[in-house]
Amino acid sequence: MVFQTFPSIATLGVNLIKQLTPCFFWRPVKPQLVSAWMVGGTLMLGLLTSPLSFTDALEKHAIPKPFRVVYRADYKGLPISATGIRAFSYVNTENDQRVYTLSSSALSIFAKLEEQSDFTLEAGNARPLFYRYDRTGLGKNKNTRLNFDWPNQLLIDPDTKETWPLTKALVSDRLLYQFQLQLDLLNAGPAIPVGTLRRYNVQDEGTVKSYEFKVLKETLLSTPLGDISTYEIIRSNDAPGRQTRLFLAPDLEFMLIRFEQTDADGEGFSLMLEEAFLGEVAVTAEQTAAP
Numbered sequence: 001m002v003f004q005t006f007p008s009i010a011t012l013g014v015n016l017i018k019q020l021t022p023c024f025f026w027r028p029v030k031p032q033l034v035s036a037w038m039v040g041g042t043l044m045l046g047l048l049t050s051p052l053s054f055t056d057a058l059e060k061h062a063i064p065k066p067f068r069v070v071y072r073a074d075y076k077g078l079p080i081s082a083t084g085i086r087a088f089s090y091v092n093t094e095n096d097q098r099v100y101t102l103s104s105s106a107l108s109i110f111a112k113l114e115e116q117s118d119f120t121l122e123a124g125n126a127r128p129l130f131y132r133y134d135r136t137g138l139g140k141n142k143n144t145r146l147n148f149d150w151p152n153q154l155l156i157d158p159d160t161k162e163t164w165p166l167t168k169a170l171v172s173d174r175l176l177y178q179f180q181l182q183l184d185l186l187n188a189g190p191a192i193p194v195g196t197l198r199r200y201n202v203q204d205e206g207t208v209k210s211y212e213f214k215v216l217k218e219t220l221l222s223t224p225l226g227d228i229s230t231y232e233i234i235r236s237n238d239a240p241g242r243q244t245r246l247f248l249a250p251d252l253e254f255m256l257i258r259f260e261q262t263d264a265d266g267e268g269f270s271l272m273l274e275e276a277f278l279g280e281v282a283v284t285a286e287q288t289a290a291p
């Protein structure tokens with residue numbers, strides 16, 4: 001690619017962090033306690049990280065084991081990169097309700113991003129309770145907090161007190177739909193027919209957006225942990241000119257292995273798995289060896 005003009009390195013760093021927002025970056029952060037109307041007076045009792053596959057005692061669908069995954073992100077082939085961490089955990093409340101947390105972080109020398117979704121699981125559907133987004137560093141900082149008040153069918157910004165109606169029974173926040181995709185494939189797999197479609201409603205403040213994903217083909221990826229068999233999945237209703245591809249590994253509970261996104265102007269970025277833990281057990285080359 002030939003550039004006639006070139007933005008500053010600082011600007012590129014900020015853009016990288018901004019573009020990482022819809023991607024699969026999570027990092028273990030201290031779970032936020034949702035308000036009492038959400039879970040009947042939440043008291044966090046302890047973090048559970050079972051290394052075994054499990055099904056919730058009340059939830060009859062398979063659920064991914066707690067995980068932590070580290071990715072390297074590269075932007076436009078430039079010597080600018082970020083480290084992204086994706087994590088999934090859960091806690092039990094004093095009234096025996098299980099609250100799950102999906103968290104993410106992206107860190108470069110220019111900026112830092114953290115994102116978090118607290119949710120419950122009901123009949124295989126992730127139901128958001130609380131969403132948090134924080135971006136700091138060069139450029140304008142951004143902070144978002146959203147409470148999902150399901151009894152009153154309202155989405156609430158606790159900082160501004162602004163509210164929006166929750167018009168759909170099945171909806172994800174800007175982070176949670178990614179876990180819902182993994183959950184759906186885990187319960188449909190391990191063999192997923194090519195052409196399979198999955199659609200999700202994503203609540204972005206007062207707007208509900210539709211995200212659609214299609215299983216394109218099976219792909220063998222070479223990674224720092226060895227060759228891994230994946231399903232290549234595209235977002236089939238992407239913005240005009242944009243191409244988004246995800247590579248999920250059925251042998252690792254449909255963990256994200258690689259992510260690629262390219263815009264109409266040729267700009268884009270990619271993610272590649274560097275290390276991963278299922279429960280507290282490190283994923284090794286022996287585990288990922290393709291048959």
